[in-house]
Amino acid sequence: xxxxxxxxxxxxxxxxxxxxxxxxxxxxxxxxxxxxxxxxxxxxxxxxxxxxxxxxxxxxxxxxxxxxxxxxxxxxxxxxxxxxxxxxxxxxxxxxxxxxxxxxxxxxxxxxxxxxxxxxxxxxxxxxxxxxxxxxxxxxxxxxxxxxxxxxxxxxxxxxxxxxxxxxxxxxxxxxxxxxxxxxxxxxxxxxxxxxxxxxxxxxxxxxxxxxxxxxxxxxxxxxxxxxxxxxxxxxxxxxxxxxxxxxxxxxxxxxxxxxxxxxxxxxxxxxxxxxxxxxxxxxxxxxxxxxxxxxxxxxxxxxxxxxxxxxxxxxxxxxxxxxxxxxxxxxxxxxxx
Amino acid sequence: xxxxxxxxxxxxxxxxxxxxxxxxxxxxxxxxxxxxxxxxxxxxxxxxxxxxxxxxxxxxxxxxxxxxxxxxxxxxxxxxxxxxxxxxxxxxxxxxxxxxxxxxxxxxxxxxxxxxxxxxxxxxxxxxxxxxxxxxxxxxxxxxxxxxxxxxxxxxxxxxxxxxxxxxxxxxxxxxxxxxxxxxxxxxxxxxxxxxxxxxxxxxxxxxxxxxxxxxxxxxxxxxxxxxxxxxxxxxxxxxxxxxxxxxxxxxxxxxxxxxxxxxxxxxxxxxxxxxxxxxxxxxxxxxxxxxxxxxxxxxxxxxxxxxxxxxxxxxxxxxxxxxxxxxxxxxxxx
Numbered sequence: 001x002x003x004x005x006x007x008x009x010x011x012x013x014x015x016x017x018x019x020x021x022x023x024x025x026x027x028x029x030x031x032x033x034x035x036x037x038x039x040x041x042x043x044x045x046x047x048x049x050x051x052x053x054x055x056x057x058x059x060x061x062x063x064x065x066x067x068x069x070x071x072x073x074x075x076x077x078x079x080x081x082x083x084x085x086x087x088x089x090x091x092x093x094x095x096x097x098x099x100x101x102x103x104x105x106x107x108x109x110x111x112x113x114x115x116x117x118x119x120x121x122x123x124x125x126x127x128x129x130x131x132x133x134x135x136x137x138x139x140x141x142x143x144x145x146x147x148x149x150x151x152x153x154x155x156x157x158x159x160x161x162x163x164x165x166x167x168x169x170x171x172x173x174x175x176x177x178x179x180x181x182x183x184x185x186x187x188x189x190x191x192x193x194x195x196x197x198x199x200x201x202x203x204x205x206x207x208x209x210x211x212x213x214x215x216x217x218x219x220x221x222x223x224x225x226x227x228x229x230x231x232x233x234x235x236x237x238x239x240x241x242x243x244x245x246x247x248x249x250x251x252x253x254x255x256x257x258x259x260x261x262x263x264x265x266x267x268x269x270x271x272x273x274x275x276x277x278x279x280x281x282x283x284x285x286x287x288x289x290x291x292x293x294x295x296x297x298x299x300x301x302x303x304x305x306x307x308x309x310x311x312x313x314x315x316x317x318x319x320x321x322x323x324x325x326x327x328x329x330x331x332x333x334x335x336x337x338x
Numbered sequence: 339x340x341x342x343x344x345x346x347x348x349x350x351x352x353x354x355x356x357x358x359x360x361x362x363x364x365x366x367x368x369x370x371x372x373x374x375x376x377x378x379x380x381x382x383x384x385x386x387x388x389x390x391x392x393x394x395x396x397x398x399x400x401x402x403x404x405x406x407x408x409x410x411x412x413x414x415x416x417x418x419x420x421x422x423x424x425x426x427x428x429x430x431x432x433x434x435x436x437x438x439x440x441x442x443x444x445x446x447x448x449x450x451x452x453x454x455x456x457x458x459x460x461x462x463x464x465x466x467x468x469x470x471x472x473x474x475x476x477x478x479x480x481x482x483x484x485x486x487x488x489x490x491x492x493x494x495x496x497x498x499x500x501x502x503x504x505x506x507x508x509x510x511x512x513x514x515x516x517x518x519x520x521x522x523x524x525x526x527x528x529x530x531x532x533x534x535x536x537x538x539x540x541x542x543x544x545x546x547x548x549x550x551x552x553x554x555x556x557x558x559x560x561x562x563x564x565x566x567x568x569x570x571x572x573x574x575x576x577x578x579x580x581x582x583x584x585x586x587x588x589x590x591x592x593x594x595x596x597x598x599x600x601x602x603x604x605x606x607x608x609x610x611x612x613x614x615x616x617x618x619x620x621x622x623x624x625x626x627x628x629x630x631x632x633x634x635x636x637x638x639x640x641x642x643x644x645x646x647x648x649x650x651x652x653x654x655x656x657x658x659x660x661x662x663x664x665x666x667x668x669x670x671x672x673x
Binding site for chain 1: 347364434435438440442444461462483531535536537539541658
């Protein structure tokens with residue numbers, strides 16, 4: 001089913017099937033009534049290719065049998081329920097846990113389980129496998145759940161500033177040694193990996209490293225001046241990150257589902273500890289310290305993690321890591337989806 | 339610490355956008371303030387008694403071998419049109435004014451403007467007082483680690499003596515630029531692994547820590563001086579503005595001794611908070627790389643070497659619970 005067809009379907013049916021890629025704001029419309037959203041998450045092992053061509057084994061949630069690093073985004077609105085069918089083809093157990101909530105579902109090796117939960121209040125949530133002190137999560141078993149507030153299509157919560165577009169930035173990191181261990185010994189080796197042995201060599205945003213990020217409409221923010229973007233940051237990886245914005249400070253709207261209705265900070269660095277979520281507003285204003293002032297000219301600025309180890313691939317090759325360019329004053333080549 | 343090995347990966351200028359003294363339009367002929375910064379790459383700093391190879395920027399033209407660590411502060415007033423001139427005759431470098439948001443061509447990022455060989459002028463006009471920093475943005479992962487950074491202070495319209503909100507007056511100002519150093523990185527070349535290969539630049543294991551260029555041994559000695567350079571010296575009842583810059587790459591957990599009284603955060607990242615954040619006494623602030631905190635202290639208890647303890651957290655954090663990999667104490671002497 002094509003996304004556009006799905007949207008028509010989802011708008012009228014009481015049961016909808018969620019697809020990867022979900023919807024961006026310009027195509028997002030509130031449903032008049034709550035739905036039960038059905039999601040199939042297959043826990044699979046597979047290989048993905050890093051920015052320098054290196055193949056790495058990951059464990060991910062996927063909607064088919066190919067690895068999806070990160071897992072598919074689940075988009076719901078307040079009042080919805082989500083029915084998750086977990087099909088675990090791995091030789092080790094898997095958990096679907098939703099950060100910031102008590103929602104947690106275990107599924108044994110080579111088993112399937114279906115669970116249904118009412119979505120929590122509007123916000124950005126990391127779903128992940130919480131087993132083995134984070135090892136399963138970091139290997140790729142994580143994704144985003146986005147809950148839109150009931151009755152709003154351009155605010156992340158009632159009373160939040162409005163946005164024109166929204167993006168999801170899910171941070172990941174990859175240790176090739178861990179990857180090789182899983183490839184050689186199977187997924188069940190997760191319990192033998194020592195969390196403190198982690199040495200990430202690749203650093204990703206929505207599964208991509210710079211400059212791949214620049215060519216991904218889901219990741220690279222574009223907009224004309226005044227077209228604010230909501231950016232939902234999540235950290236599924238195994239590193240303490242420090243995303244830094246050039247060009248515009250961002251307004252901190254929500255920190256781990258705590259919403260700030262007033263007195264919001266403006267930051268050029270957004271601390272992201274593992275499993276953190278942050279919703280920030282990138283205002284798409286003219287760079288405020290420019291002289292002569294910018295009026296409508298296009299301006300391109302990087303956003304990158306300032307914990308600079310993350311700016312490398314395979315031990316070097318700066319800046320091929322957690323890095324993407326923001327295009328101020330430019331309409332997007334194609335509208336983003338979450 | 340002598341360099342015993344030199345694993346660089348493939349050097350070169352891959353992905354860099356090197357230009358020799360590029361010229362751009364829009365520069366004013368009479369800026370309100372001008373700073374000249376020339377890179378050096380053969381410097382040495384003493385950190386906790388260890389000689390460490392450092393790179394950085396000198397004030398003025400020349401002095402291309404050695405220089406200060408950290409690089410000299412740039413101090414301007416809100417609303418001034420500022421020129422920062424780089425003179426980098428031998429290797430490409432840039433100056434990025436971190437937290438300042440100028441025109442793209444003055445942002446100092448190679449792949450969105452230029453890596454500079456020769457001369458270049460960055461023009462900017464800070465619209466908001468506060469604490470910022472500047473650093474080289476060429477092969478940043480290495481160049482910033484090597485020490486190519488310094489503070490930028492933007493004073494409010496009332497000038498020095500007034501905090502970023504232009505209404506809080508301070509008696510004593512302290513600038514703590516807090517860094518973590520992995521000495522094994524300090525033997526690498528300018529272009530280490532820029533063209534691929536493994537220079538270990540993902541693998542950061544800081545073994546030295548410093549506040550504004552001083553390790554623990556130097557800080558301990560500094561605090562004994564009549565006029566310390568880093569230690570804060572004040573009288574009871576005075577207002578202290580502490581500008582804390584997280585210049586290193588790992589997160590810092592900053593713990594204030596309760597004798598220092600309430601810890602009030604007035605600004606972060608060059609933006610005045612909508613409401614001053616009074617964290618109380620004995621407060622803890624956690625910052626990640628390149629954040630800045632403008633902190634107000636009004637100590638009311640006399641004491642010498644009252645500590646502000648900074649713990650450094652391993653960036654590898656699979657479990658989500660950070661581990662401490664080092665710490666350093668800065669001091670406050672209250673009379």
